[in-house]
Protein backbone atom coordinates (compact mmCIF):
# COMPACT_ATOMS: atom_id res chain seq x y z
CA UNK A 709 0.00 0.00 0.00
CA UNK A 710 1.32 3.46 -0.94
CA UNK A 711 0.68 5.97 1.84
CA UNK A 712 -1.04 9.18 0.73
CA UNK A 713 0.98 12.41 0.87
CA UNK A 714 -2.26 14.28 1.54
CA UNK A 715 -4.80 12.09 3.36
CA UNK A 716 -8.44 12.79 2.52
CA UNK A 717 -10.06 15.55 4.54
CA UNK A 718 -10.71 14.74 8.21
CA UNK A 719 -9.68 11.09 7.95
CA UNK A 720 -8.43 9.65 11.25
CA UNK A 721 -4.99 8.18 11.82
CA UNK A 722 -6.36 5.59 14.27
CA UNK A 723 -7.06 2.98 11.63
CA UNK A 724 -7.72 0.00 13.91
CA UNK A 725 -10.86 1.60 15.33
CA UNK A 726 -12.39 2.42 11.94
CA UNK A 727 -14.69 0.16 9.98
CA UNK A 728 -14.56 2.37 6.89
CA UNK A 729 -11.45 3.18 4.90
CA UNK A 730 -10.73 5.17 1.77
CA UNK A 731 -8.53 3.41 -0.78
CA UNK A 732 -7.08 5.04 -3.88
CA UNK A 733 -7.22 2.87 -7.01
CA UNK A 734 -5.01 4.80 -9.45
CA UNK A 735 -5.56 2.89 -12.67
CA UNK A 736 -6.23 3.82 -16.30
CA UNK A 737 -4.64 1.13 -18.48
CA UNK A 738 -7.92 0.29 -20.28
CA UNK A 739 -9.16 3.87 -20.74
CA UNK A 740 -10.46 4.00 -24.28
CA UNK A 741 -10.52 7.68 -25.18
CA UNK A 742 -8.62 9.96 -22.81
CA UNK A 743 -6.19 8.62 -20.21
CA UNK A 744 -5.61 10.42 -16.91
CA UNK A 745 -7.82 8.65 -14.35
CA UNK A 746 -4.74 7.27 -12.59
CA UNK A 747 -4.21 10.80 -11.23
CA UNK A 748 -7.73 10.91 -9.78
CA UNK A 749 -6.99 9.78 -6.20
CA UNK A 750 -4.06 12.17 -5.72
CA UNK A 751 -5.90 15.21 -7.11
CA UNK A 752 -9.11 14.40 -5.24
CA UNK A 753 -7.17 14.28 -1.97
CA UNK A 754 -5.41 17.55 -2.78
CA UNK A 755 -8.75 19.20 -3.62
CA UNK A 756 -10.26 17.92 -0.36
CA UNK A 757 -7.98 20.40 1.38
CA UNK A 758 -10.02 23.23 -0.14
CA UNK A 759 -13.45 22.12 1.10
CA UNK A 760 -15.02 22.06 4.57
CA UNK A 761 -15.51 18.86 6.54
CA UNK A 762 -18.98 20.14 7.47
CA UNK A 763 -21.81 19.64 4.98
CA UNK A 764 -24.29 22.51 4.88
CA UNK A 765 -26.68 20.16 3.06
CA UNK A 766 -27.09 17.26 5.51
CA UNK A 767 -25.64 19.27 8.42
CA UNK A 768 -23.22 16.53 9.41
CA UNK A 769 -19.43 16.78 9.79
CA UNK A 770 -16.72 14.38 8.64
CA UNK A 771 -14.93 15.19 11.91
CA UNK A 772 -17.59 13.16 13.70
CA UNK A 773 -17.10 10.04 11.55
CA UNK A 774 -14.64 7.23 11.99
CA UNK A 775 -12.82 6.50 8.75
CA UNK A 776 -9.24 6.58 7.58
CA UNK A 777 -7.36 7.04 4.33
CA UNK A 778 -5.43 3.80 3.70
CA UNK A 779 -3.54 5.22 0.71
CA UNK A 780 -3.28 3.77 -2.79
CA UNK A 781 -2.99 0.22 -4.05
CA UNK A 782 0.14 0.18 -6.28
CA UNK A 783 -1.60 -1.05 -9.44
CA UNK A 784 -1.05 1.77 -11.94
CA UNK A 785 1.32 -0.14 -14.21
CA UNK A 786 -0.32 -3.58 -14.05
CA UNK A 787 -2.11 -5.26 -16.94
CA UNK A 788 -5.89 -5.33 -16.30
CA UNK A 789 -6.22 -8.90 -15.04
CA UNK A 790 -3.42 -8.43 -12.52
CA UNK A 791 -4.81 -5.10 -11.31
CA UNK A 792 -8.27 -6.64 -10.83
CA UNK A 793 -6.74 -9.60 -8.96
CA UNK A 794 -4.74 -7.40 -6.58
CA UNK A 795 -7.76 -5.22 -5.83
CA UNK A 796 -9.84 -8.34 -5.26
CA UNK A 797 -7.23 -9.82 -2.89
CA UNK A 798 -7.16 -6.60 -0.84
CA UNK A 799 -10.96 -6.37 -0.62
CA UNK A 800 -11.19 -10.05 0.33
CA UNK A 801 -8.69 -9.63 3.17
CA UNK A 802 -10.28 -6.40 4.47
CA UNK A 803 -13.85 -7.70 4.20
CA UNK A 804 -12.91 -10.83 6.17
CA UNK A 805 -11.50 -8.47 8.84
CA UNK A 806 -14.88 -6.69 9.03
CA UNK A 807 -13.75 -3.58 7.17
CA UNK A 808 -15.62 -1.61 4.49
CA UNK A 809 -14.04 0.35 1.67
CA UNK A 810 -14.82 3.46 -0.35
CA UNK A 811 -12.63 3.15 -3.45
CA UNK A 812 -11.40 6.24 -5.29
CA UNK A 813 -10.60 5.68 -8.99
CA UNK A 814 -9.07 5.34 -11.29
CA UNK A 815 -11.09 4.08 -14.19
CA UNK A 816 -14.15 1.91 -13.74
CA UNK A 817 -12.33 -1.43 -14.27
CA UNK A 818 -11.29 -1.27 -10.61
CA UNK A 819 -14.89 -2.00 -9.54
CA UNK A 820 -14.61 -5.56 -10.89
CA UNK A 821 -11.86 -6.29 -8.36
CA UNK A 822 -13.78 -4.65 -5.54
CA UNK A 823 -16.99 -6.66 -6.01
CA UNK A 824 -15.07 -9.88 -6.75
CA UNK A 825 -13.28 -9.51 -3.39
CA UNK A 826 -16.59 -8.97 -1.57
CA UNK A 827 -18.18 -11.99 -3.23
CA UNK A 828 -15.19 -14.18 -2.40
CA UNK A 829 -15.51 -13.04 1.22
CA UNK A 830 -19.10 -14.29 1.24
CA UNK A 831 -20.87 -10.95 0.76
CA UNK A 832 -23.10 -10.90 -2.31
CA UNK A 833 -24.31 -7.33 -2.68
CA UNK A 834 -26.90 -5.80 -4.94
CA UNK A 835 -25.15 -3.31 -7.22
CA UNK A 836 -26.42 0.24 -7.68
CA UNK A 837 -24.69 1.73 -10.73
CA UNK A 838 -24.81 5.42 -11.73
CA UNK A 839 -23.09 6.21 -15.03
CA UNK A 840 -23.51 7.86 -18.43
CA UNK A 841 -22.58 4.50 -19.99
CA UNK A 842 -23.87 0.94 -19.66
CA UNK A 843 -20.42 -0.72 -19.50
CA UNK A 844 -22.14 -3.93 -20.62
CA UNK A 845 -19.81 -4.97 -23.44
CA UNK A 846 -18.66 -8.58 -23.34
CA UNK A 847 -15.14 -7.32 -23.98
CA UNK A 848 -13.48 -4.17 -25.20
CA UNK A 849 -10.14 -3.36 -26.83
CA UNK A 850 -9.18 -7.03 -26.60
CA UNK A 851 -9.98 -7.90 -23.01
CA UNK A 852 -12.83 -8.86 -20.69
CA UNK A 853 -11.44 -6.61 -17.94
CA UNK A 854 -12.24 -3.15 -19.26
CA UNK A 855 -14.00 -0.01 -18.08
CA UNK A 856 -16.49 -0.68 -20.91
CA UNK A 857 -17.37 -4.17 -19.61
CA UNK A 858 -17.48 -3.59 -15.84
CA UNK A 859 -21.18 -4.11 -15.32
CA UNK A 860 -21.19 -7.22 -17.53
CA UNK A 861 -18.59 -8.70 -15.13
CA UNK A 862 -20.52 -7.55 -12.05
CA UNK A 863 -23.69 -9.18 -13.38
CA UNK A 864 -21.74 -12.44 -13.64
CA UNK A 865 -20.59 -12.04 -10.03
CA UNK A 866 -23.86 -11.08 -8.33
CA UNK A 867 -26.54 -11.96 -10.93
CA UNK A 868 -28.03 -9.51 -13.43
CA UNK A 869 -31.25 -9.44 -11.38
CA UNK A 870 -29.27 -7.79 -8.59
CA UNK A 871 -27.96 -4.90 -10.71
CA UNK A 872 -29.67 -1.51 -11.07
CA UNK A 873 -28.37 0.98 -13.65
CA UNK A 874 -29.36 4.64 -13.73
CA UNK A 875 -28.39 7.77 -15.66
CA UNK A 876 -27.19 6.01 -18.80
CA UNK A 877 -27.45 8.08 -21.94
CA UNK A 878 -24.88 6.45 -24.22
CA UNK A 879 -24.31 2.91 -25.43
CA UNK A 880 -24.46 0.47 -28.32
CA UNK A 881 -27.89 -0.78 -29.43
CA UNK A 882 -26.92 -4.24 -28.09
CA UNK A 883 -26.20 -2.79 -24.64
CA UNK A 884 -29.60 -1.08 -24.48
CA UNK A 885 -31.22 -4.37 -25.55
CA UNK A 886 -29.30 -6.39 -22.98
CA UNK A 887 -30.09 -3.92 -20.21
CA UNK A 888 -33.79 -4.02 -21.09
CA UNK A 889 -33.81 -7.83 -21.36
CA UNK A 890 -32.16 -8.32 -17.99
CA UNK A 891 -34.20 -5.50 -16.46
CA UNK A 892 -31.23 -3.64 -14.98
CA UNK A 893 -31.88 -0.23 -16.55
CA UNK A 894 -34.29 2.13 -14.78
CA UNK A 895 -33.73 5.24 -16.93
CA UNK A 896 -32.50 8.75 -16.12
CA UNK A 897 -35.45 10.07 -14.16
CA UNK A 898 -34.60 11.08 -10.59
CA UNK A 899 -37.84 9.81 -9.06
CA UNK A 900 -37.33 6.33 -10.54
CA UNK A 901 -33.92 6.19 -8.86
CA UNK A 902 -35.20 7.41 -5.50
CA UNK A 903 -37.94 4.79 -5.44
CA UNK A 904 -35.52 2.06 -6.62
CA UNK A 905 -33.26 2.93 -3.68
CA UNK A 906 -36.23 2.59 -1.38
CA UNK A 907 -36.79 -0.96 -2.66
CA UNK A 908 -33.17 -1.87 -1.84
CA UNK A 909 -33.62 -1.34 1.89
CA UNK A 910 -32.47 -4.24 4.04
CA UNK A 911 -30.07 -5.68 1.42
CA UNK A 912 -26.28 -5.30 1.31
CA UNK A 913 -25.52 -2.72 -1.39
CA UNK A 914 -22.46 -1.93 -3.46
CA UNK A 915 -22.74 1.61 -4.83
CA UNK A 916 -20.63 2.47 -7.87
CA UNK A 917 -20.59 6.05 -9.11
CA UNK A 918 -18.97 6.87 -12.44
CA UNK A 919 -18.48 10.63 -12.30
CA UNK A 920 -19.43 10.95 -15.98
CA UNK A 921 -23.05 10.46 -14.85
CA UNK A 922 -22.83 14.16 -13.95
CA UNK A 923 -23.37 16.89 -16.51
CA UNK A 924 -19.92 17.66 -17.99
CA UNK A 925 -20.88 21.34 -17.88
CA UNK A 926 -20.48 20.92 -14.11
CA UNK A 927 -17.79 18.23 -14.11
CA UNK A 928 -15.70 18.19 -17.30
CA UNK A 929 -12.72 16.25 -15.89
CA UNK A 930 -13.67 12.72 -16.95
CA UNK A 931 -12.39 10.37 -19.64
CA UNK A 932 -15.64 10.06 -21.60
CA UNK A 933 -17.85 13.12 -21.08
CA UNK A 934 -21.46 12.83 -22.25
CA UNK A 935 -23.75 15.88 -22.62
CA UNK A 936 -26.65 16.22 -20.21
CA UNK A 937 -26.73 14.32 -16.98
CA UNK A 938 -26.99 14.59 -13.23
CA UNK A 939 -26.67 17.90 -11.37
CA UNK A 940 -24.93 18.30 -8.02
CA UNK A 941 -28.07 19.35 -6.15
CA UNK A 942 -29.94 16.31 -7.43
CA UNK A 943 -27.05 14.13 -6.26
CA UNK A 944 -27.68 15.50 -2.76
CA UNK A 945 -31.21 14.07 -2.91
CA UNK A 946 -29.73 10.70 -3.91
CA UNK A 947 -27.19 10.86 -1.06
CA UNK A 948 -29.99 11.62 1.42
CA UNK A 949 -31.82 8.51 0.20
CA UNK A 950 -28.65 6.38 0.50
CA UNK A 951 -28.68 6.93 4.28
CA UNK A 952 -31.51 4.33 4.37
CA UNK A 953 -29.35 1.60 2.86
CA UNK A 954 -26.79 -0.87 4.20
CA UNK A 955 -23.90 0.11 1.93
CA UNK A 956 -21.16 -2.53 2.27
CA UNK A 957 -18.86 -0.92 -0.29
CA UNK A 958 -18.77 1.99 -2.71
CA UNK A 959 -16.60 3.69 -5.23
CA UNK A 960 -16.27 7.01 -7.05
CA UNK A 961 -14.46 6.46 -10.34
CA UNK A 962 -13.30 8.03 -13.61
CA UNK A 963 -12.10 11.41 -12.29
CA UNK A 964 -9.53 12.43 -14.90
CA UNK A 965 -8.26 15.75 -13.57
CA UNK A 966 -5.88 16.57 -16.41
CA UNK A 967 -8.90 17.29 -18.66
CA UNK A 968 -10.02 20.18 -16.49
CA UNK A 969 -7.40 22.91 -16.20
CA UNK A 970 -9.65 24.90 -13.84
CA UNK A 971 -9.38 22.15 -11.18
CA UNK A 972 -13.06 22.38 -10.33
CA UNK A 973 -13.74 18.74 -11.24
CA UNK A 974 -11.48 17.51 -8.43
CA UNK A 975 -13.19 19.81 -5.92
CA UNK A 976 -16.59 18.65 -7.19
CA UNK A 977 -15.50 15.02 -6.78
CA UNK A 978 -14.13 15.68 -3.28
CA UNK A 979 -17.52 17.12 -2.24
CA UNK A 980 -19.27 14.11 -3.75
CA UNK A 981 -17.01 11.85 -1.65
CA UNK A 982 -17.71 13.94 1.46
CA UNK A 983 -21.49 13.67 0.98
CA UNK A 984 -21.19 9.96 0.25
CA UNK A 985 -19.15 9.28 3.40
CA UNK A 986 -21.66 11.27 5.46
CA UNK A 987 -24.49 9.21 3.94
CA UNK A 988 -23.11 5.69 4.25
CA UNK A 989 -20.99 5.59 7.42
CA UNK A 990 -22.96 4.71 10.55
Ligand SMILES: [Mn+2]
Pocket residue numbers: 839840841918920921932962
Ligand atom coordinates in the same frame (compact mmCIF):
# COMPACT_ATOMS: atom_id res chain seq x y z
MN1 LIG B 1 -19.00 6.07 -17.83
